[in-house]
Amino acid sequence: MTATTGPRHRAPDRPPRVRGLPEFGRCAVMGVVNVTPDSFSDGGLWFDAKAAITRGLTLIEQGADLIDVGGESTRPGAGRVDADEELRRVVPVVRELAAAGAVVSVDTTRVEVASAAVAAGARLVNDVSGGLADPAMAAYVAESEVPVVVMHWRGHSRGMQEQAVYSDVVAEVRAELAERMDKVVSAGVHPDAIVLDPGLGFAKTAEHNWPLLAHLDALHDLGRPLLVAASRKTFLGRLLAAEDGTLRPPRGRDDATAAVSALAAAAGAWAVRVHEVPASLDAVKVAAAWQEAR
Template identity: 40%
Template sequence: MRDRIYIQPIGFAPGPQHEDGDAVRLAGGMVYAHRFAVLLRRDGANIQRWLTSPEGIANVLGQLPDEVGAEAEAQWSNLRMAHPPLALGERTIRLDQPQIMGILNVTPDSFSDGGRYHGDEQVARSHAAAMLEAGAALLDIGGESTRPGAKPVWEGEEIERVLPAVAHAVQMGGAVSIDTRRAGVMAAALDAGAAIVNDVSALRSDPQSLELVAQRECPVVLMHAPGKGDDLHADARYDDVLLDVFDWLKERRDAAIKGGVARERIILDPGIGFGKSLAENLALLNALPLFHALGQPLVLGASRKRMIGALSNEAPADDRLGGSLTLALAGMNAGVQLLRVHDVRETVQARNVWRGLRDAALTDFAHLPD
């Protein structure tokens, strides 16, 4: 018999004063949570669910089996954890507000841009400059498509694709993450000035990647994907997609820590669109705040994903701006720290307006007279 516990924020407020202080600042960001579901699961079956506010959380946690007591306390602490800024050489990225991570795919078969930035360094460089000028805090550069059915790329070719783009972005003063699952590409990009590793296989594809990331002491994004081989979309079977992804990310986080990666350098991504149906993607997006209970900053990569087309008369990838902004705002409302997007200028504008509303909400509450 095995018990598991999950604490999910389910009710939110513009500010703590709207709940007479009975709300917590979620993950140190600009979102306040005042209602939580505490779920006890035993051997894959949901046993009991409590609903509580911060004022009642101690009473609920006191009713839990001893086996999950420490984990419940850790999750409650994680939900209120303020994450320190990412120190990336000369660049610092604050995590107390949403930050925009611009996508630069230098591949001939990218689902989102049709290979527009592959094979022409000047075009790729201009696009990188435009994203940085528009307000991207970070550029995520990748040289291998991970869409369903994409063919694997030889490591040497992947390096040849990404290095010029990494060098140009660094030269322009941008912070860079390298989107790869190969240790050789990671090493080459880090040597060229990249500061973060973004591995869609969560350091599983290459047996040398975990050791490399630990030795380089760089931040790493661990993304959920069910596949173990070249096809990361394969082997997708879930009893409960939300809780299964949560448990999987927890296991990968702990494996990275055991392998020598400092916990404060681990970032998690639920892997929207990777081996998940439309219904499963929607379930994850609706419950994103749960993942703060893992105690790590979060990345959301939902920009231009196929689910948007599925909900909008099969709109093609280059005609999914509205849906992409909607999902980015969903991420902001969930307290996600890093939004990985194609349309940087538009998302930055949406973020700035969202942030203005959040700031104003802290001071515009009307009090009744004493």
């Protein structure tokens, strides 16, 4: 029996609490600030530190519960930047947004960047590699007692799509996430400090992303909150493609992103990670009201 054909698990009435973070009372909305020149979603609009800070403050004003700051593109095929450059991009933005009262997450796979960002005020480490890219990450997170997002990951962006091979994507992602979580806990990270992310688009095709979204329930029995990061991703562009097959461009995928936010929230997600906050904030509020009325 596979995860996609097995019994359905009931979404939790309230996602488990994340140690060290506020309780939001509903599915949280995490706003994205890409301090990169080559982001697939915004084309480097926020690459300048001042622009990135302004963007983060705007997302806060719009109601974002958390702000996720990243300095390295993880789009399929992207190359890596060196650690010094990632630090230069990220730390000033984290410092200013944290000083403004934001709950800041740092999107990085490097322990030196995570450490510097936490020192600057970040309260969550969002490691898309789940601790695999930097063997020192889990020990750092354990020692610093900062919560961490452990994402399903099979390799760096440049070659990750070659790893998009599954016989049952839901069962395999669940098993690999469980293994990653066990490794992180073995390194000393408190289980209550872990958030899990199925890694939509990371070593996954569109045909893999949809079953994962439809079967978030299969991940709930791992016992940790789920972060869903579907915003503007290619599988939405493919769904919304023109008749000639031309993909809907990233900025034209925000309505579809909000629809995913509503469905993910109704399925018990702890947070959704999005580029545009207002519509997804409305969506998760609708989902919360829907759940309360059941």
